[in-house]
Amino acid sequence: MKLSVIGCGYLGAVHAAAMASIGHDVVGIDVDQRKVEALAKGIAPFFEPGLPELLTGGVASGRLRFTTDMTAAADAVVHFIGVGTPQSKDGYAADLTYVNAAVDGLLPYLKPGDIVAGKSTVPVGTAAELAPRVTATGATLVWNPEFLREGWAVQDTISPDRLVAGVPSAPTGEPSAEGERAADVLREVYHPAVAADTPFIITDYATAELVKVAANAFLATKISFINAMAEIAEVTGADVTQLADAIGHDARIGRRFLGAGIGFGGGCLPKDIRAFSARAEELGRGESVSFLREVDAINLRRRDRAVQLVVEALGGAVHEKVVTVLGAAFKPHSDDIRDSPALDVAVRLRGLGADVVVTDPQAIPNARLKHPQLTYVEDRDEAIAGADAIVVVTEWDEYRRQLSPQHASTLTAGRIVVDGRNCLDAAAWRAEGWTYFGMGRP
Numbered sequence: 001m002k003l004s005v006i007g008c009g010y011l012g013a014v015h016a017a018a019m020a021s022i023g024h025d026v027v028g029i030d031v032d033q034r035k036v037e038a039l040a041k042g043i044a045p046f047f048e049p050g051l052p053e054l055l056t057g058g059v060a061s062g063r064l065r066f067t068t069d070m071t072a073a074a075d076a077v078v079h080f081i082g083v084g085t086p087q088s089k090d091g092y093a094a095d096l097t098y099v100n101a102a103v104d105g106l107l108p109y110l111k112p113g114d115i116v117a118g119k120s121t122v123p124v125g126t127a128a129e130l131a132p133r134v135t136a137t138g139a140t141l142v143w144n145p146e147f148l149r150e151g152w153a154v155q156d157t158i159s160p161d162r163l164v165a166g167v168p169s170a171p172t173g174e175p176s177a178e179g180e181r182a183a184d185v186l187r188e189v190y191h192p193a194v195a196a197d198t199p200f201i202i203t204d205y206a207t208a209e210l211v212k213v214a215a216n217a218f219l220a221t222k223i224s225f226i227n228a229m230a231e232i233a234e235v236t237g238a239d240v241t242q243l244a245d246a247i248g249h250d251a252r253i254g255r256r257f258l259g260a261g262i263g264f265g266g267g268c269l270p271k272d273i274r275a276f277s278a279r280a281e282e283l284g285r286g287e288s289v290s291f292l293r294e295v296d297a298i299n300l301r302r303r304d305r306a307v308q309l310v311v312e313a314l315g316g317a318v319h320e321k322v323v324t325v326l327g328a329a330f331k332p333h334s335d336d337i338r339d340s341p342a343l344d345v346a347v348r349l350r351g352l353g354a355d356v357v358v359t360d361p362q363a364i365p366n367a368r369l370k371h372p373q374l375t376y377v378e379d380r381d382e383a384i385a386g387a388d389a390i391v392v393v394t395e396w397d398e399y400r401r402q403l404s405p406q407h408a409s410t411l412t413a414g415r416i417v418v419d420g421r422n423c424l425d426a427a428a429w430r431a432e433g434w435t436y437f438g439m440g441r442p
């Protein structure tokens with residue numbers, strides 16, 4: 001099928017490349033000339049395992065191209081909207097400027113029978129508001145949220161655990177004939193996942209929009225729940241990692257996303273729970289999700305706690321102490337530093353007067369652009385050399401598995417390690433003479 005993808009950021013670039021890899025003829029369209037040029041050469045503008053191969057393969061096959069020219073959308077029959085919906089500058093609500101611009105830019109090129117599939121994360125009610133503009137061209141609007149995780153984006157796009165589409169409804173609430181047809185077209189688009197019996201939920205606009213924000217709100221709540229338990233563990237001497245293991249064995253709870261530490265960050269969870277709160281307030285149901293404010297507050301407190309641990313470990317002041325921060329990305333397998341708890345901890349330590357050295361396998365270029373005041377060292381061992389304390393804030397394998405306390409001891413005389421992700425073997429570090437501090441574990 002001929003597809004267009006409007007917006008070639010994380011979501012759009014991966015979607016375009018993945019759709020080409022399953023046989024579609026795809027044009028990716030973005031306003032950013034430099035991004036388009038890189039993508040057209042098969043170069044990924046961000047670090048995402050597997051994406052470079054998909055891009056080069058797609059471009060070489062002729063099934064994948066990128067342009068800034070919206071007229072290229074005219075040939076396509078399904079148009080995906082994958083632009084960003086960042087947090088507004090003046091509040092918690094999502095900024096829909098880019099979604100509106102993408103839809104308006106696309107309108108002149110839509111034909112009767114085309115499908116416009118929104119993938120961006122939007123406040124509930126957005127699709128219903130956009131639909132009349134799309135319908136006036138004879139095209140159909142569907143909302144088709146995306147659940148990909150950075151670091152696993154290619155796999156999540158090609159083999160998702162579920163597909164969701166909000167389609168136009170008849171007055172009965174069931175999909176209208178137009179909605180049924182749109183759902184059939186999407187089944188054709190996602191043919192490998194459909195053939196693999198991936199659950200495909202066809203629903204209305206509001207449900208599809210809510211599924212996405214509800215999923216992210218649930219994940220954020222799960223993380224803040226275990227971090228709240230970490231706070232209790234800290235005053236009782238309990239070990240939150242053992243607690244998570246024990247409750248995680250209950251299949252109704254599950255161990256995933258019970259990793260206590262410095263909390264969640266990135267371009268999605270933090271802004272999505274805030275936008276959800278803002279939208280619920282607008283709908284007069286603020287109290288229904290008022291707990292999300294608490295989820296946010298717990299999350300931010302864990303960064304304070306990590307900083308406090310470093311200060312205490314260094315005798316009450318970090319002034320002129322060398323602190324090596326292992327990690328800058330908001331999570332491993334990513335070079336994304338948006339709302340990164342790791343970098344936040346580094347910046348705060350520097351604000352307290354520490355001599356902060358930051359290292360990360362992928363995120364240094366992005367981190368340096370945003371926080372040029374920090375010192376960055378590419379090589380992990382060089383970064384650790386001479387540190388009074390080391391702080392693990394992103395659980396890359398380079399720090400979690402591949403850095404033994406024995407080896408660290410050869411790099412520095414400092415013997416303090418703060419494990420902001422509870423990812424180290426505390427006993428092994430202690431046995432080597434290090435003073436180990438975890439997040440909610442003794």
Ligand code: UGA
Nearest residue numbers: 146147148149150223257258259263264265266268330331
């Ligand atoms: C998240 C969701 O997991 C995806 O399903 C969703 O599609 C995506 O947002 C989105 O809306 O686009 P992502 O932001 O890539 O994906 O990252 P996650 O893997 O969810 O991790 C988010 C943050 O939570 C990271 O900072 C991570 O370190 C932290 N985290 C995760 C914890 O602190 N503890 C855990 O146990 C798990």
